[in-house]
Amino acid sequence: MTPAVECRNLTHAYGDHTVVADLTLTIERGEVFGLLGPNGAGKTTTIRLLNTLMPVQTGSVQIFGFDVTTQAMDVRYNLGYVPQQLSIEAALTGRQNVAWFARLFDVPRNERKARVDDALGAMNLLDVADELAGTYSGGMVRRLELAQALVNRPALLVLDEPTVGLDPIARDSVWERVQDMRETYGMTVLLTTHYMEEADILCDRVALLHKGVLQTVGAPSELKSAIGPDASLEDVFRHYAGADLAEQSNEGGLRGVRSTRRSAQRMG
Structure with missing residues (x-):
């Protein structure tokens, strides 16, 4: 059976800056798969290449064999x-x-x-x-x-930071419904998130990108065990990207705070 997602030597650059570098990755059907990494790791570019929003420059991507x-x-x-x-239109009703x-x-x-009523x-x-x-x-908007x-009952549901700016209750509500739909329809789910506890609980496997390069991939339990007996997924994240996190924090400063707050305000 063909996998849900298959990337081979996928590379993408903006001018002279390579943001995805020789990515080879397979996601099996029915998996909940997490794509993790710090800001600028290449996660969103990878997502856009997979869902045809951007043209593939080098390498190949197949979705269910297409x-x-x-x-x-x-x-x-x-x-x-x-x-x-x-992606909603505020002037229209939810329906x-x-x-x-x-x-x-x-x-x-x-x-x-x-279909609309079902969704x-x-x-x-x-x-x-x-x-x-x-x-x-905000939570209702994300559920909308x-x-x-989900209205077309997709085989692959792609979620790019789906719970950013939501409070814990709203986040739990979103994920509960995603899990219900996965069990009902057997969907494959690909998500990006900066919430390591989400990825740890929800994902069958995760991949960690850093500067466009795939650093590691595996089940959260396996990746944690490789770091240490009491390691968390955040420890795994810091192990592969930590050297640059403090630098990003210092350089991002107020800009990063403002960006996060703007996202949270848009979500209510």
Whole structure:
């Protein structure tokens, strides 16, 4: 059986700056797979290459056996995607937002209403489905984006920092529903997150990128054991990227704080 995701020698550069370097990686069907790394590690670029938002420069990517370069439409029909940036339209109701995505994914007209209701119901949003999305809380907005991504019942759900800016209760609610959908439909889930405890609990395997290079990949328990008997996944993260974390903190300074706060404010 072909894997859900297969990258071979994937390399991508912006001008002279290489952000993904010779990445070879396989994600099996049904896995929850975490792509981890500090800011600038190449995670979001990798995600965009996988979901056909950016052209592959060097190497190859296949999603369920479909080549992202030559079979992009087949790839897209198998994908659901929740980006870092907000993807809802505040002036539309929750139901209208999901229905719009159903049309984008070419869900058959005679199935759309049921699919929209199913996606909203799975995210526990049916009772507010006809209210404007601009009135939703941060957690509700993220669940609405998940409903949008799930309306075509994707085989691969891609989540780029899906719980940034959410409080712990809202984060738990989002992940509970993702797990329910995975069990119901057998989805493969690929996520990026800076919350190591999330990755540790949710992911079957994780890969850690640093400066565009794959540093390690494996089950969280295996990676922790390799560092030490009492190591956490955060210790693994620091082991591979720690030398540059303090530098990033010093250089990022107020800019990084402002960026994080802006993200949190957008999410309510």
